[in-house]
Amino acid sequence: MNGRRVLRMTLTTFLAMVLLVVLWEGYKWVGQQTGDRVPGTDIELRVTTDDLTMPHAKDILAELVSDIRDGRNTLPMSVYLLKKAWFTLQEAAIGFFLGLTVGLALAVLMLRWRVVERGLLPWINVSQTIPLIALAPIIVTWGRINDLPDLFSISLIAAYLTFFPVAVSALRGLQSPNVADVELMRSYAASWGTTLFKLRLPAARAYLFPAFKIAATLSVVGAIVGEISIGTKTGLGRAILEFAQRYAVFPERLYASVIGAAALGLSVFGLVSLVERIFTGRTREVVA
Amino acid sequence: MSEAAVVVTGVEKVFGRGSAGEVTALSGVDLTIEPGEFVTLIGPSGCGKSTFLRLIGDLIEPTAGSVDVFGKSAHQARLDQDYGMVFQHAGLFDWRKVAANIELPLELKGWSKAERTARSREMLDLVKLPDFGGHYPRQLSGGMQQRVSIARALSFEPRLLLMDEPFGALDEMTREHMQGELLRIWRETGTTVVFVTHSISESAFLSNRVVVLSPRPGRIHSIVEVDLGERTEDTREDPEFFRTSTEIREALRAVEDGS
Numbered sequence: 440m441n442g443r444r445v446l447r448m449t450l451t452t453f454l455a456m457v458l459l460v461v462l463w464e465g466y467k468w469v470g471q472q473t474g475d476r477v478p479g480t481d482i483e484l485r486v487t488t489d490d491l492t493m494p495h496a497k498d499i500l501a502e503l504v505s506d507i508r509d510g511r512n513t514l515p516m517s518v519y520l521l522k523k524a525w526f527t528l529q530e531a532a533i534g535f536f537l538g539l540t541v542g543l544a545l546a547v548l549m550l551r552w553r554v555v556e557r558g559l560l561p562w563i564n565v566s567q568t569i570p571l572i573a574l575a576p577i578i579v580t581w582g583r584i585n586d587l588p589d590l591f592s593i594s595l596i597a598a599y600l601t602f603f604p605v606a607v608s609a610l611r612g613l614q615s616p617n618v619a620d621v622e623l624m625r626s627y628a629a630s631w632g633t634t635l636f637k638l639r640l641p642a643a644r645a646y647l648f649p650a651f652k653i654a655a656t657l658s659v660v661g662a663i664v665g666e667i668s669i670g671t672k673t674g675l676g677r678a679i680l681e682f683a684q685r686y687a688v689f690p691e692r693l694y695a696s697v698i699g700a701a702a703l704g705l706s707v708f709g710l711v712s713l714v715e716r717i718f719t720g721r722t723r724e725v726v727a
Numbered sequence: 728m729s730e731a732a733v734v735v736t737g738v739e740k741v742f743g744r745g746s747a748g749e750v751t752a753l754s755g756v757d758l759t760i761e762p763g764e765f766v767t768l769i770g771p772s773g774c775g776k777s778t779f780l781r782l783i784g785d786l787i788e789p790t791a792g793s794v795d796v797f798g799k800s801a802h803q804a805r806l807d808q809d810y811g812m813v814f815q816h817a818g819l820f821d822w823r824k825v826a827a828n829i830e831l832p833l834e835l836k837g838w839s840k841a842e843r844t845a846r847s848r849e850m851l852d853l854v855k856l857p858d859f860g861g862h863y864p865r866q867l868s869g870g871m872q873q874r875v876s877i878a879r880a881l882s883f884e885p886r887l888l889l890m891d892e893p894f895g896a897l898d899e900m901t902r903e904h905m906q907g908e909l910l911r912i913w914r915e916t917g918t919t920v921v922f923v924t925h926s927i928s929e930s931a932f933l934s935n936r937v938v939v940l941s942p943r944p945g946r947i948h949s950i951v952e953v954d955l956g957e958r959t960e961d962t963r964e965d966p967e968f969f970r971t972s973t974e975i976r977e978a979l980r981a982v983e984d985g986s
């Protein structure tokens with residue numbers, strides 16, 4: 440049963456990738472036939488299909504196995520990206536757990552005191568309208584003034600993205616038990632804390648895990664954006680930045696590094712899904 | 728002199744006092760329930776039966792009057808965990824197996840794992856579900872879930888059992904079966920029961936006394952004494968059972984006619 444699920448997931452993922460390649464190559468082929476015009480018209484395609492703008496899928500894939508210089512060594516591109524991703528993963532992981540802790544703590548505070556909910560919730564929403572690119576240099580400057588490693592500053596940037604879905608979903612989940620369930624705990628003279636652990640938290644699981652999955656992917660996004668905006672020496676973000684600057688020479692390399700970033704995002708998503716299966720066992724998600 | 732199980736004195740409950748939607752759910756209610764008694768509350772929808780029960784259980788507080796349970800305030804009785812409650816919906820926690828649901832109140836009281844397991848097994852036997860401890864609630868029918876809910880309420884031998892239309896969602900046959908089970912458990916444990924229902928026959932079959940409530944505002948209209956002795960399945964065909972049912976029905980008619 441479990442094995443079949445995994446098989447189905449793998450198959451769907453594979454099919455989705457094939458579809459993406461087919462669309463990519465199809466668009467490119469049509470553009471090449473019509474001289475970058477919408478077929479049968481004079482309207483120019485917004486994205487041209489030459490090899491610089493849209494390299495062939497096979498060239499991008501080939502790039503993943505071809506060699507690249509890393510300092511004094513030469514490595515296959517995929518190994519190179521894996522090394523870079525390892526740094527990004529560390530930043531993302533710290534950011535994820537930090538955001539998770541802060542998000543959960545905020546949710547519990549808002550649950551406990553209505554005033555806190557009313558005062559804090561609008562600010563939590565506003566926090567996500569501040570562009571990350573603007574925030575990143577500020578956080579890094581603070582970090583450097585206080586002698587914190589850049590890795591930690593980048594984690595903070597990732598945490599800034601991840602705490603939000605966790606806080607919002609956790610609050611909804613903690614408030615999800617119906618009046619009768621809460622009254623049952625009350626009839627047992629259960630304390631607020633006991634009610635939290637025996638009723639509200641278990642009931643919130645169905646809300647929490649979808650949020651954790653979003654937060655996991657966001658933590659990778661946050662880490663990469665953080666790296667790019669502060670100019671670290673390593674990490675996937677750094678690799679993307681470097682390849683972007685040399686796009687005119689090696690366009691495939693940028694695409695390969697983007698694939699690396701997507702793969703990292705998918706991996707953490709999968710990891711959290713796995714943890715979810717272990718934790719929720721047979722009880723299924725009830726809401727999105 | 729044995730102290731009463733429940734003494735309700737001059738109780739009034741107004742919801743949303745001062746607001747546009749102010750509702751007087753109960754007004755001038757006095758009632759004394761003896762230990763070991765089985766008392767049923769009956770009345771038209773919205774007359775305040777659930778409110779009455781929730782007041783006794785200290786889930787809400789009266790706006791006037793007092794509720795005493797076993798010689799102390801209802802609040803103290805709740806803190807002393809004197810109450811077992813069963814609602815219309817079984818309200819089992821779906822992430823806990825059946826046995827773990829029954830053990831929930833025991834867990835909160837700090838019983839050891841061994842004691843809890845032993846007790847939940849006893850309770851499962853009592854409600855005739857000995858093989859279902861390892862199931863999840865959603866794997867059980869509505870009637871079976873309701874029996875688990877009763878087992879959970881009885882597991883810690885509460886001195887007072889408050890039940891709000893616990894059999895409302897069941898079919899007639901299951902319902903009659905459950906009534907028999909409840910009476911058996913009540914006799915075996917000697918607990919005091921306050922029971923809310925819409926069913927005349929259910930109230931007559933189960934209780935020592937039937938309290939008929941009238942609506943807007945909720946008041947006690949009359950109290951019907953039931954004298955049917957030991958209940959068996961034959962009781963349902965007993966002339967005295969019909970006489971009692973008729974008496975309750977007439978009281979309810981009078982209530983509906985607004986007298």
Ligand SMILES: Nc1ncnc2c1ncn2[C@@H]1O[C@H](COP(=O)(O)OP(=O)(O)OP(=O)(O)O)[C@@H](O)[C@H]1O
Pocket residue numbers: 742743750751752771772773774775776777778779
């Ligand atoms: N929490 C509340 N807030 C405001 N009004 C309430 C509340 N609970 C009950 N009421 C009102 O009090 C009155 C009595 O309600 P209650 O639930 O006690 O009736 P009931 O006899 O149990 O009805 P039913 O047989 O339909 O369950 C109703 O008019 C209801 O609208």
Ligand SMILES: [Mg+2]
Pocket residue numbers: 776777778891
């Ligand atoms: Mg009711």
